[in-house]
Amino acid sequence: MMKYLSLIIILAGAYLAVPLQFGGNDYVIGIVVSALTIAGIAVAWAMLGNLGGMISFGHSAFFGVGAYGSALLAMNAGLPVFPSILAGGVIAGVVSILTMPTLRLRGPYFALAMLAFAEIFRILAIEMRWLTNGSGGLLSIPRLPTVFGFDFGSRLGGYFVVLTLVLLTVFVYWLIRNRPEGLALRAMHDSEDATLVVGVNATRLKAAVLVVSAFLTGIMGAFNAHYINFLEPDYAFNGSWTTLAIVAAIFGGYKTLWGPVAGALIVYLVDQFVFKAIMPSGHQLILGGLLAAIVIFSPSGLLPWLASRFRKEAGDAAHP
Amino acid sequence: MLLTLDHVTVAFGGLVAVSDVSFSVSEHEVLGLVGPNGAGKTTLFNAISGLVRPSKGKMTFCGHDLTGIPIHKRARIGIGRAFQVPQPMHELTVRENLIVAQHFGTGHSNPGKIDEILDLTRLGHKANRDAASSLALTEQKALEVGKALATNPRMLMLDEVLAGLETNGKRAFMQTLDDARQRFGVALLMVEHDIETISNTCQRVLVLNFGKLIADGSPEEVFRNPEVIRSYTGGETA
Ligand SMILES: Nc1ncnc2c1ncn2[C@@H]1O[C@H](COP(=O)(O)OP(=O)(O)O)[C@@H](O)[C@H]1O
Ligand SMILES: [Mg+2]
Numbered sequence: 001m002m003k004y005l006s007l008i009i010i011l012a013g014a015y016l017a018v019p020l021q022f023g024g025n026d027y028v029i030g031i032v033v034s035a036l037t038i039a040g041i042a043v044a045w046a047m048l049g050n051l052g053g054m055i056s057f058g059h060s061a062f063f064g065v066g067a068y069g070s071a072l073l074a075m076n077a078g079l080p081v082f083p084s085i086l087a088g089g090v091i092a093g094v095v096s097i098l099t100m101p102t103l104r105l106r107g108p109y110f111a112l113a114m115l116a117f118a119e120i121f122r123i124l125a126i127e128m129r130w131l132t133n134g135s136g137g138l139l140s141i142p143r144l145p146t147v148f149g150f151d152f153g154s155r156l157g158g159y160f161v162v163l164t165l166v167l168l169t170v171f172v173y174w175l176i177r178n179r180p181e182g183l184a185l186r187a188m189h190d191s192e193d194a195t196l197v198v199g200v201n202a203t204r205l206k207a208a209v210l211v212v213s214a215f216l217t218g219i220m221g222a223f224n225a226h227y228i229n230f231l232e233p234d235y236a237f238n239g240s241w242t243t244l245a246i247v248a249a250i251f252g253g254y255k256t257l258w259g260p261v262a263g264a265l266i267v268y269l270v271d272q273f274v275f276k277a278i279m280p281s282g283h284q285l286i287l288g289g290l291l292a293a294i295v296i297f298s299p300s301g302l303l304p305w306l307a308s309r310f311r312k313e314a315g316d317a318a319h320p
Numbered sequence: 321m322l323l324t325l326d327h328v329t330v331a332f333g334g335l336v337a338v339s340d341v342s343f344s345v346s347e348h349e350v351l352g353l354v355g356p357n358g359a360g361k362t363t364l365f366n367a368i369s370g371l372v373r374p375s376k377g378k379m380t381f382c383g384h385d386l387t388g389i390p391i392h393k394r395a396r397i398g399i400g401r402a403f404q405v406p407q408p409m410h411e412l413t414v415r416e417n418l419i420v421a422q423h424f425g426t427g428h429s430n431p432g433k434i435d436e437i438l439d440l441t442r443l444g445h446k447a448n449r450d451a452a453s454s455l456a457l458t459e460q461k462a463l464e465v466g467k468a469l470a471t472n473p474r475m476l477m478l479d480e481v482l483a484g485l486e487t488n489g490k491r492a493f494m495q496t497l498d499d500a501r502q503r504f505g506v507a508l509l510m511v512e513h514d515i516e517t518i519s520n521t522c523q524r525v526l527v528l529n530f531g532k533l534i535a536d537g538s539p540e541e542v543f544r545n546p547e548v549i550r551s552y553t554g555g556e557t558a
Contacts, residue, residue, distance in 0.1 A: 180419055180420050180422075180423035180424065180429070181423075183409075183412055183416050183419060183420050184409075184420045184423075184424060186411045186412065187409035187410055187411055187412050187417075187420060189410075190409075190410035190411065190452075191407055191408070191409045191410050193371060193403070193407055194403070194407035194408070194409050194467070195409060195420070195424075196370075196371070196391045196392055197369050197370075197371075197391065197394070197395060197401045197403075197468075198395050198420060198421035198424055198425045198467055198468075198470070198471050199392050199393070199394075199395035199396055199421075199424035199425040199471060200392055200420065200424045201390075201392040201424075202392075
């Protein structure tokens with residue numbers, strides 16, 4: 001009950017309160033959109049980390065491929081923007097199949113291989129001038145359309161779109177987590193033999209999560225391309241898409257459903273609105289300290305820590 | 321024939337853990353596998369499950385040559401396994417353990433059968449509890465059997481599932497296994513140290529010693545065999 005109630009409050013706040021309060025302030029909405037973009041990548045990243053047991057440093061590749069894929073389809077093939085965002089996700093998912101050989105690698109080797117993979121795509125985007133216009137980048141990428149008189153191309157329109165995409169990403173994650181495939185994936189890391197002898201094909205499941213994670217990350221990239229209407233390789237394939245998502249996911253709790261979202265919002269919004277005001281240059285230092293503190297005091301992240309505090313308080317209240 | 325082993329050898333480097341073993345198991349049979357510690361019983365199960373690869377010999381199950389069948393496909397053809405050291409699936413509840421086993425072991429879902437297994441293994445009251453942290457040893461062993469049953473096995477390999485239980489617990493567990501056999505028509509291949517239990521439940525007994533199969537016959541016959549008696553009395557120090 002509590003769960004549904006808080007979900008409804010959050011949804012009402014996100015779809016009504018935020019627009020009513022800040023709808024006219026493009027600066028604030030712009031920062032919230034960035035935070036939500038990071039949140040989407042963070043959820044997709046955490047899905048691979050938590051279910052697949054794989055720590056990827058290469059998600060910027062999927063973000064960039066989704067962004068370029070969607071932008072190019074809309075610009076050169078004249079695809080309407082929403083379908084081309086979906087196609088951008090599909091392209092990122094397909095591209096992730098190229099990384100499958102790395103699934104055999106464990107721990108740091110997988111992370112390193114993915115880092116190299118992302119770098120290859122950044123270089124490809126610079127070198128394939130005929131397609132991507134190289135470092136010159138893509139200009140005037142079609143903006144999100146006006147539907148029923150509402151301009152999704154505005155800052156506020158972008159906010160509604162990215163918010164919905166993030167919620168859908170969480171929903172997909174939730175669905176997978178509770179299916180037998182998701183259960184098997186969660187069990188796999190600590191109980192490999194147990195899952196094998198009941199018929200779980202670990203390699204195939206991991207490959208499937210990777211594709212889904214890449215698809216969802218690609219969607220965020222594609223959205224971003226049409227939201228800012230401009231792309232260049234060093235932006236779209238920037239490693240900080242990955243690192244910000246990792247920081248957000250670990251800060252919020254990468255094993256929880258909402259941890260990565262909470263992490264992204266807190267890390268990004270607090271940094272931009274609070275720390276930046278206190279310390280205009282070098283404000284990331286405070287953030288770094290905060291992250292270190294969370295990792296030391298609650299290695300599983302902020303949400304699990306809050307949940308245990310809450311349970312304790314409730315317990316104390318029940319037995320004074 | 322359900323399972324046939326034909327001159328199977330498993331070696332770890334220079335150590336021959338299973339040496340030139342041949343036997344077969346027929347449908348619905350209850351077969352005991354005994355032998356001193358280190359005789360190679362668990363390794364034999366691992367070879368049949370696919371967790372280790374025999375260096376020589378051939379195994380068939382229901383007419384399938386097991387050589388080319390990867391581990392995760394062996395559950396589908398009907399090979400069930402309960403580990404000696406219970407291996408509950410971590411991070412999942414008891415019911416979720418069974419759901420995963422059923423989904424991947426059979427390819428479809430049947431919640432009714434899961435409830436039946438929970439009931440049979442007396443784990444119903446713990447269905448929604450965390451499998452790795454909230455079960456006593458007996459319950460963990462029951463879950464081992466439950467997971468295997470959820471895959472619809474035609475043969476169930478039980479590796480010392482009775483070890484560590486006191487007499488009443490043993491009796492109750494044997495009852496569970498017997499119920500499972502009646503309801504699901506599964507053949508049992510069970511490793512067990514207690515000769516009395518084996519004599520009471522098994523129609524046939526295999527004896528392994530230093531990886532070699534030294535006897536194969538009815539309990540009366542096998543436990544009278546001087547070589548078997550010698551392996552049992554001398555086995556501990558070897
Ligand atoms: N993975 C392995 N690597 C090396 N040696 C092993 C391995 N598994 C088992 N052994 C060895 O094989 C022999 C048989 O062991 P095991 O099959 O566990 O015996 P049992 O189950 O009859 O007690 C032992 O000497 C054991 O040390
Ligand atoms: Mg053993």
